[in-house]
Amino acid sequence: MDLRQLKYFVQIAESGNFSRAAEVLRIAQPSLSQQMKNLEEELGVELLMRHARGVTPSQLGQQFYDHARRILEEVDRVKDQVRSKSLNPSxxxxxxxxxxxxxxxxxxxxxxxxxxxxxxxxxxxxxxxxxxxxxxxxxxxxxxxxxxxxxxxxxxxxxxxxEELMLFVAPDHPLAARGSVSFRDMFAWPIVLPGAPNVMRTVIEQFAARNDVEPVAMACDSLPTIARLVRSGRALGVMPHFAFMDEMARGEMVAVSILDPTPSWxxxxxxxxxxxxxxxxxxxxxxxxxxxxxxxxxxxxxxxxxxxxxxxxxx
CATH class of the missing domain: 3.40.190.10 (Periplasmic binding protein-like II)
Known part of the structure; x- marks a missing residue:
């Protein structure tokens, strides 16, 4: 027994006629008749009583019809719930x-x-x-x-x-007025970077290795602390522009472009x-x-x- 047979049986019971049910289901009538014969043989009972005007469910067929309707309705509800969740994830x-x-x-x-x-x-x-x-x-x-x-x-x-990386300095730092610095020259000042194996440090070290530069920098994994170090003038920070937008808006930092090369990720x-x-x-x-x-x-x-x-x- 499968859902298709339940659907076929319910449609026949409601149509009262194999030919009308076959039209609704868009299936050949002989195939529909064979499906119902297989179902009755599997259950070992007569579900449909044949007569001149068509068919009607037997007493057991009526009970089977009630169960089949509930099963098909529940299947439809499950489908609706799944479709709803796919359209409206939760x-x-x-x-x-x-x-x-x-x-x-x-x-x-x-x-x-x-x-x-x-x-x-x-x-x-x-x-x-x-x-x-x-x-x-x-x-x-x-x-x-x-x-x-x-x-x-x-x-x-x-x-x-x-995203390109930039050098962040305090407003009174000499680089603030220049607006740009070469990748090699920026290491003349104390630099703070997240510690290894952070992606930021990896990117800078890879750029340094390709350009024969020794990237000496202190390690700090706290962005607020890096920000404080930069604001105080104790170190220069390498970050994307997006990281310190608030500090720049308040005039606490200046972003300086890094050139020759410009590191990015x-x-x-x-x-x-x-x-x-x-x-x-x-x-x-x-x-x-x-x-x-x-x-x-x-x-x-x-x-x-x-x-x-x-x-x-x-x-």
Whole structure:
């Protein structure tokens, strides 16, 4: 017995005629008759009483009809619920944001999720990108925004954009008036970077190795502390423009371009394929991609979008 046979039986009982039921079901009448014969043989009872005007359910057939209707109705309800959840994802989704991006992206992302996906409970985790990558692999995150992330199994990613790194100095620092400095010359001043194996330090060290530069820099994994060091003039910080927008707006820091070469990194929206809520994770990733694209297009976030990734590209 299968759902198709239940559907056929219910239609025959309601039509009272094999030929009318066959028309509704768009099936050949001999095939429909054979399906009902197989069903009756399997159950060992006569479900339909044949007569000159058509067919009517037997006493047992009427009981079977009532059960079959309830089963088919329940199947339809389940289908509707699944379709509804696919169109309107719900549940908890954990999303990881790098420390350098969380302050600027956190509020717009939460606001956009409240507007477009109100049924999803968002759990935002802020950490250095190396930790976020590990959290994603360990199944502690569903979605993350990562810089130059490692290519592991069980994740899908959409590369969103390329972001240049800049040197941040106190307003009274000599470089503040110059507006730019060469990659080699910036190490003449004390530099603070996140500690290894942070992606920021890896990027700077790779650029240094290619350009025969010794990248001497103190290590600090706290963005607020890095900000305090830069504001005090004790060190210069390397970060994307987006990381210290508030400090620059208050006149506490100045962003200086790094030239010859200009270090940069790629940002990707990464989705775990092990998520317990794949629909919700995909929805969050898509909203995040759109929020980032809008911020870049309006100039709030200084970066270069991948041309084909501008809007709602996360699958």
């Amino acid at each position: 549940g908890r989704v954990s999303v990881g944001l790098p420390t350098s991006a969380c302050r600027g992206l956190g509020l717009p992302l939460i606001s956009a999720m409240a507007e477009h996906q109100p049924n999803i409970a968002l759990h935002v985790v802020e950490a250095m990108t190396g930790y976020l990558d590990d959290f994603l692999q360990a199944g502690r995150l569903d979605v993350a925004l990562l810089y130059d992330h490692k290519a592991f199994e069980h994740v899908a990613w959409t590369e969103m954009m390329v 790629r940002l990707s929206v990464v989705v775990s394929q092990r998520s317990m809520n794949p629909r919700g994770s995909e929805a969050v990733a898509k909203v995040m991609a759109n929020v980032i694209a809008e911020m870049v297009e309006t100039g709030t976030w200084r970066a270069k979008l991948k041309a084909e990734k501008a809007r709602a590209t996360v699958k």
